[in-house]
Amino acid sequence: MDIRCVVALLLGLCKVQAVLWPHQHPLEEQLASQISATLQKIFINGLAVHNFSVFISTAYEEMDRDRVILVHRVLYRNLYQPNSPVPVVLASKMNRKMTAQVFTQLLFVQNAEQAIAIAKGVNRNVLCVIVLLTSQPERPIMTKIFTYFMQERYNINVVILAPRLQGVLAFNVRPYTPTSCLSLDPVETDIKDGDLWDVFPSRLKNLHGCPLSVIVWDIPPYMRINWKSSDPMDGLDGLDGRLLRIVARKMNFTLKLIPNEPNGLIGGSSFINGTFTGAYKMLRERRANITIGCAACTPERSTFLEATSPYSQMAYIIVLQTRGGYSIYEVMLFPFEKYTWLLLSTILGLHWIVGSRWRMPSPILAGWMLWIFVIRASYEASVFNFIHNSPVKPSPRTLEQALSGGFRFITDHATYRMTLQIPSFQGKTSISAGQPVDVFDALLKSPWKTGAFTSRAFLADHLVRHRKHRNQLVILAEKIVDNMLCMYFPHGSYFAWEINNLLFNMRSFGIFQHHSQILAWNNMPTTTDTNSPGKTIHSSKESAATGFAESMSFVVAALNCLMGALCVSIVVFGLELLSQRRRWTGLAWLFERV
Template sequence: MALLQVQLQFYRLLHFSGCHEMKPSSHLAGLLVSWLSISCLALQTPDQQRLLVNEVEIVSKLSDALHLILMDICAAHNMSVFVSTRYREQLPLEQQHIVEQVLERVLSFDSNAALPIVMDTLLHSDMRLNIRLLVFFVQDAQQLATAALHNTRGDARYKFNNLIVLLTTTDDAQEQQAQMSQIFDFLLHRRYNVNALLLLVDPQLATLDAYTFWPYRSQQSCLSTQPVRVSLRNAQFNDLYPHKLHNLHGCPLSAVAWHVPPYMEVYPQSDEAIKEIAGFDAEILKVLASRLNFSLVLMRNEPPDLIGGETFWNGTMTGAYLMLSEHRANITIGFTACQPARSKYLASTQPYNQLEFVLVVHGAQSYSSYEIMLMPFNTNVWLLLVAMVGLRLLCRLRGWQLISPLHIGWLYSLFLFRICYESSVFMFVQNRPMRPLPESLEQALELDYSLVVPHRTYHVVQHMPSLLSRTTILPGKPVNMFDQLLAMPADRQRRTAIISTQHYFRYYLATTATGERLDDPHLVQVKEKFRNSMVCMHFPPSFYMTGVFNQMLFNMRCSGITQHISDRTKWSRLNPMHSSTSQTNVLDHDKSMSFIYTAFFCLLLVEALTIVVFALELLSQRWPRGWLSSIFRQL
């Protein structure tokens, strides 16, 4: 046995020296090694000779394959490589020697391209964005699981390319297929990665074959982990690591849905199985299903009446997000906000849409007809007018006569006041002014407005401490908040604002086919938006489809498809032929008649006051010695 080990070392040295250019002084050493190797080979049994030849052939084939992958492909694409050295603890001594020889030969090849290679037992997380290829030398799936246990899996949108060298210990083809299938199953369901190339090395037969797997190759082989042979001859990167997720061939993906119109409408709305979905996010999901060719399996939230769910920084989740974290569903979409806590524990796409949150307040209250009569002049002008009248009466009581210029000025002042008053009243009646409403959040706070939000949109004020004391969470769906506002007492309605999106508000206005709410004066939208919010799609942790969905959503947003769906859904419920001209005319007529009636009542009041004064003066003349007569004499 010791002689065999010496012979192996000599033969390895001979084979390795033949791959490099030797100097003349080294020819003698090479001949000596050759003579010793041939002498040792003659002393071995046929089985030992075959084992020696197979090992050398395996080293040569595996070195050539790794040279093709690492030097010709990875270096050409500027891909850094991580080689796990866990094989030193897992492989038998003979296979360790094979791996060491292969790595020594590959790293010793002359190459013009620089290839960064990291060799360690563990890939640290701070290097994960710099590494593109992971190389493992294993005997079975258990060794691969141990070697990859503490290695980072990469980001959900950034997946490593795996190169697994399987040094099998059996020549049974079925057992080899089972071993490869177990490795691919580990990568798919434990590492959530489909970018894998496996080099099957059979030391007994001195063969090397390359395999990969296609989890969505046909509708009959969904989530398949069966090995598929790959040719290494003149292979390029896309031949070894092809795109496997751009056509799912009708395989199912499960999506959690809940009723949150207009973003997601679920039918039927009972506890039965979901048969149809509609709405803005539903249209986007259908487009993705059509482009990626997968079938949708719709699932209800748990519990069914819960809208979405919550994700906390300690990893606690509820609702749909808990289902994703437990891998009971693949997708959730439906007004799901992009939040750091969710991105920490779940895979999520980049924002595919931006929502504008606005303030919705009770409509402006119109001025009464009597207020309009006092509206042309502010308080100071009215005080000035009263002071002038009082001064004039004082002059009359004292018997003071105004000189002509002052008297003319008095008459002109009265004329000016009258013209201004009549023109202002005319403008008020013509324009129908309303009481001022806030135009921004700052003005609403200055006017002492309180805020109400549904639980679904509470996250928009959750990190605004200055608003938390003014904010109240109301139960129910976001679109039902408007009816709850109108049901409040009148004094509270006037000082309450709803935080909502434009989609919710427009959907509420269009909930009836007759359009009776289209010109509803009871609710109006504040001019300035409250804030913006981003929405994302969420997946299980490290889900391998995240990058594909993210790229598709990015393309849809850049091409305007997302905006088109948003606009189409936004206005589809509003009847463009609806006209409210007749209703507006009736409203204008009623307000105009109301002011005419008010002016008529004021005229009657003045006439009645005049008649009363005339009657009192007549009575004072009938009793000239009475107190009434003395008052009129003073006037």
């Protein structure tokens, strides 16, 4: 015993920090054992099960000497044992490349300032276990720590361990209670065997009617808002409006609707350098909790905001005006190419010239008559088939064909942002005023070589109110691009994970497909790769009546041609009579030559 005291005294005089023998500090040993046992339960039953790694900050070296020694004992028991349950990163500051691989941080702190300083060095929210080693009153320190994580970092997944000789107490925060909508008081919790859901329990399934601010804007069919409604829940409609109402009822929160800025703006612009406008700028400034309303999932927004996984898909297409059908007189010329008509005219002329001066032999005349019969039968069959198929003039089938054909495009202000990512639309797209569903009215008033770059959902919503436009529009056969829709939150928001899980369950049960049935999906126009794009669909009686009318129109056209030929014959006969008079010698000379 005397030798040990002499060694300890010599080490102290040489300013060497030495850890005293275990049995000299039974209280510290007992405290280290309690902390180590609690951390082992969390590591083995919580983190290792989910393959989570742990970042431990070495900032604990700045604490008092006795606390630093205590931390060393705890770390030695947890880290320097064979078969460590989880990978551990022990460093003063987490490397940015390593941040994406680490999902948990373990902090040993003496006061709130140390915890806040370490947390500021991590640029994203992770699961946080804080071991508070202090001789001061613990609750004020805990409240200050929870205030920072909740209000500054939007991180609810924080647990504070307060060591005792009899055991380790765990505290978290329950911000939403029946009596408070932002409680920051520490609440003792039982971590049991250290399961992840016991250490970080879900506390957002019931918000007890607390209000959440949501940035919304009108964009049918996704969001329709009645700002005059006394109850915001009743003032929302549309695909995303119904979705938001379901989420609010599931999580038991009320809505505080906030209009976009500037008022009337749909969504907002996003740039990779972090420059945002509209709703996304408001979220980054933390002026609201959520935004929803046909908000596309983009890497720019996901970098600076918190986003859910995609909950719906949008297909962007090009809508064209249907071309008119062929006139009956064009149909009469269609069975043969122009070279065939030229050959027939040449043979007819030769027959007329040769037949007037030389009598054709009977075999040649018989062959001629047979050939005329074949030509006539082919002509009539082609005309019959053409009329009853009711073809229309061809439209482009691909974007390349539309561009080479001189087409230009119109789109709404919100969808125009999508064209900035597609080089083919550069310099060929103009913005149409109004909502996305209004672009189709503008399209029908535009020249034929104009297409509308839009979404199938917007077209389906337009056709709910304008079913007669179905046969005036046609969809380009080539789909342009697919896009996904997300809900957005301020960066690091704890609502994102909870609502994302809720959206996943709703998507799995097909609730989005159920709501989308309000749109006219069965009344969509045909595409340009069909045989007769834009052709009207009739019932059996209407088809018979339409076919009879088309056949009679050809008969009327043939009669018109016959009457025209008769009129020409009468005119020629009248001119021949005039040529017999002496005053019309020039006309007589012409008829003699003919």
